[in-house]
Amino acid sequence: MNIILKDIKDFHRIDVYESNGGYSAFKKALKEMSPEDVTNEVKNSNLRGRGGACFPTGLKWTFMPKTGDKPKYLCCNGDESEPGSFKDREIFERNPHQFIEGTLLACYAMGIKAAYVYIRGEYYKWINLLQAAIDDAYKKGYIGKNILGTGFSTDIYIHRGAGAYICGEESALMNSVEGKRGYPRVKPPFPAAFGLWGCPTTINNIETLANVPEIIRNGAEWFSKIGAPKHPGTLLFGVSGHVNKPGVYELPTGTPLMSIINDTCGGMLDGKDIKMVIPGGSSMPPLTKEECLKANMDNESLKEFGSSIGTAGVMVMNEDTDILKVLIRISKFYYHESCGQCTPCREGTGWLLRVLKRIDSGQGRISDLDLLTSVAQNIEGNTICALGDAAAWPVKWTVKKFRQEFEKRIPKEDVEVPVRNKVHSLR
Ligand SMILES: Cc1cc2nc3c(=O)[nH]c(=O)nc-3n(C[C@H](O)[C@H](O)[C@H](O)COP(=O)(O)O)c2cc1C
Ligand code: SF4
Incomplete structure (x- = not known):
């Protein structure tokens, strides 16, 4: 339709x-x-x-x-x-x-x-x-x-x-x-x-x-x-990432996500497994593989997984995806695009990016995961416009839903870095 x-x-x-x-x-x-x-x-x-x-x-x-x-x-x-x-x-x-x-x-x-x-x-x-x-x-x-x-x-x-x-x-x-x-x-x-x-x-x-x-x-x-009663009509799903046939597809709201991936987009590229899907553009909280299996693509249904339909830009990532690298890329975008008017967004987006990069460089600490969540929560809802939320949500929810992905990048000994070095490593 x-x-x-x-x-x-x-x-x-x-x-x-x-x-x-x-x-x-x-x-x-x-x-x-x-x-x-x-x-x-x-x-x-x-x-x-x-x-x-x-x-x-x-x-x-x-x-x-x-x-x-x-x-x-x-x-x-x-x-x-x-x-x-x-x-x-x-x-x-x-x-x-x-x-x-x-x-x-x-x-x-x-x-x-x-x-x-x-x-x-x-x-x-x-x-x-x-x-x-x-x-x-x-x-x-x-x-x-x-x-x-x-x-x-x-x-x-x-x-x-x-x-x-x-x-x-x-x-x-x-x-x-x-x-x-x-x-x-x-x-x-x-x-x-x-x-x-x-x-x-x-x-x-x-x-x-x-x-x-x-x-x-x-x-x-x-x-x-047509489609889901509380969010009727169709949506133009812009599907990108690890699927065989990425593109823009018009489908009724409420279409199961797996039907979009398998029936509309010809399945996962090289037959790999799903690791994560962002359902509605980079600012929307991601879905885990288990959530993807249950998710219907309309705004009300996605609320069950703490996410939203956003712009229906569906980004599909397979089992080989480095979630930390994805989050760094997303955070870099919001840091760069912040207009700088409000402090939580202007400063917070930079802190999110620096802490993520520190983890990526092998200098992260377990407490960084709570730090990321805390910085994100201090941005969320405290800014003039919703770019602040757009920057905070992916970090907060990705860390929450994929915590093991971040933990495995943190050195086992979780050594306390001297304060002087810590500040240096965040710049
Ligand atoms: C940072 C930011 C970027 C946005 N970019 C777009 C955009 O490119 N296109 C768009 O239609 N809405 C965008 N929006 C949402 C608009 O502010 C607005 O809600 C929307 O255009 C209203 O149209 P609608 O009611 O038909 O959805 C953006 C919101 C934010 C906070
Ligand atoms: S939240 Fe909006 S207004 Fe505030 S600094 Fe960020 S982009 Fe600018």
Whole structure:
């Protein structure tokens, strides 16, 4: 069951999209539905955000004020910088018009006259593809002034990122669009009250918006019955690592992880055993082999294992994987990407990396494992934005779930290192 990645030749072309029902949901909304009807349909569908936090989309749309003189904005989040995530670009390539139609429906529902699509700068090819699709939609009269003679007007602009992971965080993204440094903002005020240029703003992920036309076309009830009841629909699983056929696959939420690995991705590479799977991008707590055997891939099910679906970027690692090296790589990323505004994140990410490297160099001590957990817990929940949590969770949970992997890297004698040397070895 594919809602977004349809197996139709040249589906990225506007004429092919139209001849397969494309833009019919937008036309239907403009003719037959009030903006509130569109929001209610999305709300009743129980669509949850695909950008990582699984926030209910329809509910988010209701936060936008219905009165007031200020312009309102939509930011479409295609920054996609989380390691292990590469699904939004598939939409830009294979079905850009469904995303554009979803954006138009969101604008109509919330009374928005300008949408900014924020795309990571490295996605040069996909930026060009999306721009071509937007140009075609303008030519056909779906975007612009007095759309299809209804009096409703809205514009869609692309904004290229410049290579900072933090600009995917919604408030940093808005600062970046404004031309400022991509620093996350303290909340409240929330974007619906004070967003882009101080005006009411909604931020949605690309995949989230791409689901909306099919919800309007087929109805909320149809959508809510697909996949896992509390997290319905499909997900674009971006599977990477030690599988035979890595790639982006659209599957219903709640699909068993082992079915994704074995049936969809052709099994483990070289027939090796699983050691660890990160289910939703590098910031999500990992799953052990035993957990993988039981895990269903939706947000509610993964909570049982202390994890979340995140961006559904599934990173599969086999029995030969050096878990410590993986964690060092992940921690290096978050240390590098911390914007430095808050002390727990700025300093803590560096401490996590240095302690992990000390263990890797053979100078670790058993107490380092508790130290890692303690530093992670002091970051978690104590920062302006969730990058702090994203840095803390993988360390806290990997040490907890794979403790033996770390213990075997610590010298048996666990010698007390003199303080002077200890400080030196952490720099
Ligand atoms: C450090 C950080 C990076 C993020 N990067 C992205 C991203 O690249 N794309 C995205 O859609 N959401 C990203 N998010 C989540 C956004 O802040 C926001 O929750 C999301 O775009 C909302 O869309 P949704 O409700 O449709 O999921 C990031 C969050 C954090 C804390
Ligand atoms: S948590 Fe990290 S990335 Fe987020 S605002 Fe604080 S320092 Fe910046």
